[in-house]
Structure formats: structure tokens, C-alpha cells
Amino acid sequence: MPAARYTTLTIYKRLLRQARPYWAHIVGILLLGLLSTPLALLIPLPLKIAVDSVLGSQPLPHFLEVVLPSGVVRSGSAVLALAVGLMVAIALLNQLQGLASSLLRTYVGTNLVAAFRAQLFRHGQRLSLSYHDTKGTTDSTYRIQYDAPAIQWIMIHGVIPLIPAGCTLIGMIYVTARIDWQLAAVALVVAPVLFVASWTYSPRLRSQWRRVKEVESSAFAVIEEVLAAVRVVKAFGQEDHEEERYFRHASASVGAHIRATYAEEGFGLMVSLTTTLGTAAVIFIGIRHVQTGALTLGALLLVVSYLAQLYAPLQSLSKSAATLQASLASAERAFALLDEVPDVVERPNARSVLRASGVVAFHKVSFAYNGGAPVLCEASFDIKPGTRLGIMGMTGAGKTTLISLLTRFYDPTAGQILLDGVDLRDYKLVDLRNQFSIVLQEPVLFSTSIAENIAYARPDASKEEIIEAAKAANAHEFIVKLPDGYDMLVGERGMRLSGGERQRISLARAFLKDAPILILDEPTSSVDMKTEAAIMEAMARLMKSRTAFIIAHRLSTLKHCDVLLVIENGQRIAVTSDVSKAFTDASYATDALLPI
Numbered sequence: 001m002p003a004a005r006y007t008t009l010t011i012y013k014r015l016l017r018q019a020r021p022y023w024a025h026i027v028g029i030l031l032l033g034l035l036s037t038p039l040a041l042l043i044p045l046p047l048k049i050a051v052d053s054v055l056g057s058q059p060l061p062h063f064l065e066v067v068l069p070s071g072v073v074r075s076g077s078a079v080l081a082l083a084v085g086l087m088v089a090i091a092l093l094n095q096l097q098g099l100a101s102s103l104l105r106t107y108v109g110t111n112l113v114a115a116f117r118a119q120l121f122r123h124g125q126r127l128s129l130s131y132h133d134t135k136g137t138t139d140s141t142y143r144i145q146y147d148a149p150a151i152q153w154i155m156i157h158g159v160i161p162l163i164p165a166g167c168t169l170i171g172m173i174y175v176t177a178r179i180d181w182q183l184a185a186v187a188l189v190v191a192p193v194l195f196v197a198s199w200t201y202s203p204r205l206r207s208q209w210r211r212v213k214e215v216e217s218s219a220f221a222v223i224e225e226v227l228a229a230v231r232v233v234k235a236f237g238q239e240d241h242e243e244e245r246y247f248r249h250a251s252a253s254v255g256a257h258i259r260a261t262y263a264e265e266g267f268g269l270m271v272s273l274t275t276t277l278g279t280a281a282v283i284f285i286g287i288r289h290v291q292t293g294a295l296t297l298g299a300l301l302l303v304v305s306y307l308a309q310l311y312a313p314l315q316s317l318s319k320s321a322a323t324l325q326a327s328l329a330s331a332e333r334a335f336a337l338l339d340e341v342p343d344v345v346e347r348p349n350a351r352s353v354l355r356a357s358g359v360v361a362f363h364k365v366s367f368a369y370n371g372g373a374p375v376l377c378e379a380s381f382d383i384k385p386g387t388r389l390g391i392m393g394m395t396g397a398g399k400t401t402l403i404s405l406l407t408r409f410y411d412p413t414a415g416q417i418l419l420d421g422v423d424l425r426d427y428k429l430v431d432l433r434n435q436f437s438i439v440l441q442e443p444v445l446f447s448t449s450i451a452e453n454i455a456y457a458r459p460d461a462s463k464e465e466i467i468e469a470a471k472a473a474n475a476h477e478f479i480v481k482l483p484d485g486y487d488m489l490v491g492e493r494g495m496r497l498s499g500g501e502r503q504r505i506s507l508a509r510a511f512l513k514d515a516p517i518l519i520l521d522e523p524t525s526s527v528d529m530k531t532e533a534a535i536m537e538a539m540a541r542l543m544k545s546r547t548a549f550i551i552a553h554r555l556s557t558l559k560h561c562d563v564l565l566v567i568e569n570g571q572r573i574a575v576t577s578d579v580s581k582a583f584t585d586a587s588y589a590t591d592a593l594l595p596i
Contacts, residue, residue: 044305052298109152128343138221150330205325208260219249358385358547365415390561437510441522445494457513473508
């Protein structure tokens with residue numbers, strides 16, 4: 001569902017479901033907010049007492065006369081002290097109420113955001129690679145990091161304050177009407193004007209803020225892309241070009257912000273003008289009533305004070321409806337990510353598998369990315385357990401796609417892939433992927449310690465098991481020479497290590513996982529001959545008694561293979577067990593192989 005199609009009611013319903021674990025806390029925030037209504041009603045009372053009962057001769061409000069001793073009621077000094085004491089007590093209660101409310105709002109709000117971000121992050125990881133290939137990772141990152149906090153603003157600072165504000169509004173209208181109903185009626189004329197204006201402005205503001213989020217995300221994408229490829233940028237001397245590219249996106253973001261702020265502040269100006277006209281009308285009529293004796297000066301001051309507090313919630317309600325649109329636009333984007341459906345899904349009642357034997361079969365498998373031209377077309381072959389299959393072919397022939405289908409990163413558009421005679425789509429995804437150990441051309445390490453990287457597939461592995469895996473991968477010798485040994489932090493993407501060192505840690509990770517099927521995707525293409533020899537020796541041990549798929553352009557990498565498979569543009573597949581013949585045929589001519 002595109003973000004623009006989410007209605008305000010839909011967003012609120014979903015936000016309420018998100019906030020369900022914290023409903024008790026939210027009720028507490030609401031009750032503390034409702035406490036502000038009687039406190040607000042009491043704020044002008046000391047001033048009225050001072051003006052009417054100390055400076056003037058008016059009696060104290062009836063409820064005070066009932067509870068106070070007669071000596072206090074008749075003493076001007078005592079009444080003045082009472083007014084001052086009430087002012088201090090009301091201010092103190094206001095501060096305590098504000099402190100408790102602020103602490104509870106912070107606790108609930110930060111927990112809501114953390115839980116929402118975790119949910120988005122969890123879903124983002126489970127989305128298919130085709131989604132990330134199309135959208136890029138930056139957009140998802142922006143939604144998780146910058147759009148998710150909208151739940152805090154809407155639930156804690158947007159929705160909850162509306163109820164106390166509404167109660168305060170009703171209380172102010174009631175008290176003002178008791179004093180002078182005509183003034184209350186004049187003051188209330190403002191309310192429908194503000195309501196209509198809010199209803200009219202909201203869609204426009206939402207659209208403006210939606211555009212802001214889109215251009216901010218694109219600017220964020222430039223930063224992340226350039227910093228991730230900073231070596232390439234420096235190598236080609238393109239720092240100025242990338243700065244200009246970022247500036248173009250940032251300028252678009254500035255322009256979108258200005259337009260959204262202009263629309264929002266224009267609405268705020270209209271709200272302020274409307275309430276000012278209402279205040280002016282009340283003061284004009286109120287002074288006339290004082291001049292005719294229908295109203296005391298203290299009562300007028302009380303009404304004017306209430307009027308300021310009466311319009312405060314009205315302005316708050318109106319301006320919140322405008323400011324809320326930015327958060328609603330963010331919530332739309334967050335829920336749009338959450339509603340993305342993975343292309344690769346687990347079937348109901350999917351089968352478990354503890355350890356596969358390694359029988360793999362492709363039956364007329366075809367695949368195309370996003371409905372484009374086929375990358376594989378009716379590929380068919382069978383692999384027995386323990387076979388070491390070398391995969392050759394020109395760049396773009398479909399070799400990596402073949403492996404991505406085998407691990408169910410994508411599903412075939414036609415045909416089926418079997419593991420131990422069962423369609424891959426019938427297995428549980430976690431169980432299926434536990435059957436594979438993968439070593440990529442560009443080894444992927446995380447910015448943690450060497451030990452944690454080796455134990456990534458088995459976080460509960462002992463130190464002895466980690467060291468044993470490193471020894472098997474010919475990595476132990478260089479690791480113990482490092483300043484912190486196995487505890488050394490490898491840096492972002494492992495850049496504190498050389499390419500060969502990173503690759504051997506990847507091999508150690510595969511050794512420790514001990515999966516029955518091994519995938520090696522160009523594992524020695526970017527290392528020198530000496531490092532390649534060490535990696536090849538480790539690979540030979542790793543492939544023992546496992547079904548192995550090895551993608552390579554170097555024939556030296558394929559010398560341990562039992563069978564070679566050649567792909568040409570995804571259209572023609574041939575296989576041979578005569579590896580020695582392939583080594584003497586530098587052209588990889590498929591007509592010398594046996595078609596399947």
C-alpha cells in the first residue's frame with residue numbers, strides 16, 4: 001500500500017495497537033494531564049481574591065468562606081496572605097504535576113520508539129533481496145531511524161494532550177458562562193472557525209511533509225553511499241563532484257522544508273489572528289459590562305485570564321492538527337515498510353531439516369529479476385552428496401544467480417530446486433539456510449572482534465572451537481600475532497585486516513558452522529598467489545565430505561572439483577566429470593562437454 005493511501009484513522013488505529021503494551025502507562029500520563037485542568041482553573045483565583053476581596057470589598061468565593069475560619073475571612077491581611085499562599089501552592093502543584101508527567105512521557109515514548117524500531121528492523125531483515133535491490137538499504141535505514149520516532153510524538157505529545165486540553169476547554173467555558181454567558185458565547189465563536197481551518201489545511205500539510213521525508217531520504221542516501229565507497233571516491237578524485245551531488249539533494253530538502261514550514265506557519269498566523277479577534281471582542285464587551293455594573297473588575301480580570309487559557313487549548317488543538325501532519329507522514333512511511341511483503345515466504349506447515357545429505361537437483365529452473373529478461377532458462381542438473389561442483393562461465397552468465405536460488409534468496413520463476421528430494425520451498429527457511437556455509441568473493445565481516453566474527457553462525461561456540469576453526473582455515477598464525485589476538489576489533493567491514501586475512505576468517509566461520517553444503521563464490525580472486533595457496537589448502541579440508549559449489553574464473557581454484565558445470569548466458573548448461581580435459585581447454589568450449 002503506497003504511503004499516500006493511509007488514512008488518518010488507519011494510522012491512529014495501528015499506532016494504538018503498537019502502543020498496547022504501554023496502555024497502563026499511557027492512562028497514567030492521561031490522568032496526570034487531566035490533573036492540569038483543575039490546576040489551570042485555580043491559577044487566576046489568587047488574583048481575583050486580591051483584587052476583589054483585598055483591594056475591594058467583595059466577599060471571598062463561597063467555597064472558601066465555608067472552609068476558612070471567620071477571623072480569616074474578616075481580616076484583609078489574612079486574606080492577602082491566603083491569596084499569596086494559594087498562588088505559591090498552585091505553582092508548586094503545577095511544577096510537580098509537570099515533572100511527573102514529563103518523566104512518564106519520556107519513559108513511555110522512548111520505549112515505544114525502541115520497540116517500533118526493533119519491529120521495523122526485524123521486518124527489514126526478512127524482506128526479500130529483490131526489495132533491497134530495488135529500493136536500496138538507505139531508504140529503509142531512514143525509515144527505521146528517522147520515521148519511527150513519529151509514534152512517540154503522535155501518541156505521547158499529539159493524542160494524549162488533546163484529552164486534557166478538551167477537558168480544560170470545557171471547564172473554562174463552564175466557568176466563564178457562570179460569570180458572564182455573553183462573554184462565553186463570544187469566545188466560543190472562534191472554535192468552529194479553527195476547526196474548519198484545521199480540516200482544510202491538514203491534507204495540504206501532510207502532502208508537504210511527505211515530500212520533505214522523501215527528499216531528506218535521498219540526501220541521506222548520498223551520504224551513506226559516498227562514505228561506504230570513500231576509497232573509490234578518493235581514488236578518482238571525485239570529492240568535489242560528490243559534494244555537489246549532495247548539495248543538490250540537500251537544497252531540495254531545504255526547499256521542501258521551507259514550503260512545509262510556510263504552509264504550517266501560515267496556518268499558525270491564521271489561528272493567532274482568529275484568537276486575537278476573539279480576545280478583542282471579549283475585552284470590548286467585558287469593559288462595557290463593567291461600566292454598566294453588570295460585572296466587577298476582578299470578575300473581568302478572571303474572565304480575561306480564563307480566556308487566555310481557553311484559547312490556549314484551542315490554539316494547541318489547532319496547531320497540533322497542523323504539526324501532527326509531519327509525524328503522520330513519517331508514520332505512513334514506517335507502516336509502508338512494515339507492510340512490504342517478502343517475495344520469499346515460508347509455507348504453512350513447512351518441514352524441518354536438521355542436516356541434509358547434500359543431494360541437489362535443478363529441474364528446468366528459470367529466473368528473471370523483477371520481470372526482466374531471463375537470467376536462467378530451464379537449467380537442469382543433479383548433484384550427488386559429497387560432490388565438489390565447479391561452476392564456470394562469463395561474467396553475467398548466471399553463476400551467482402544459480403547460488404542465490406539454491407539458498408532461497410530468490411525463488412525460481414519456473415521449475416523447482418530439490419534438496420534431498422524435497423522442494424526448497426517446503427523447508428523452513430531457517431533450517432534450509434543452516435544447511436549452507438557461504439564464503440563470498442568480498443568477505444563480509446562485522447565491526448566486532450575476530451572471535452565474534454568467526455562464531456557468527458554459532459554464537460555459543462567455545463574459545464577452543466573458535467581457535468580450532470581458525471587453525472583449519474590457516475588463520476590462527478596471523479591472528480595470534482595481532483595486538484589483541486582473537487579479541488582484536490576488525491573495524492567497519494573488517495578494514496583493519498588485509499583481504500587475505502578477511503577471507504581466511506570467512507573460511508574459519510564456515511569451518512565452525514560445519515554445514516553439509518558449502519558455497520565458495522570466487523574465494524581467491526582478489527588475493528596474491530601465496531595467500532591463494534593457503535586459502536586453497538584450507539578449502540580442500542573444508543570441502544571434505546561436503547557437497548560443494550565453487551564459482552571461479554581461475555582454473556587453479558577448480559582443481560579440487562569432481563565435476564565442472566559451464567553456463568553460457570543462462571541459456572546453455574553443460575557438465576563434465578573430465579576435469580583434466582577442461583584444464584587443457586582454455587576456451588571452456590561447451591561443445592566438448594556433455595549437455596544435460
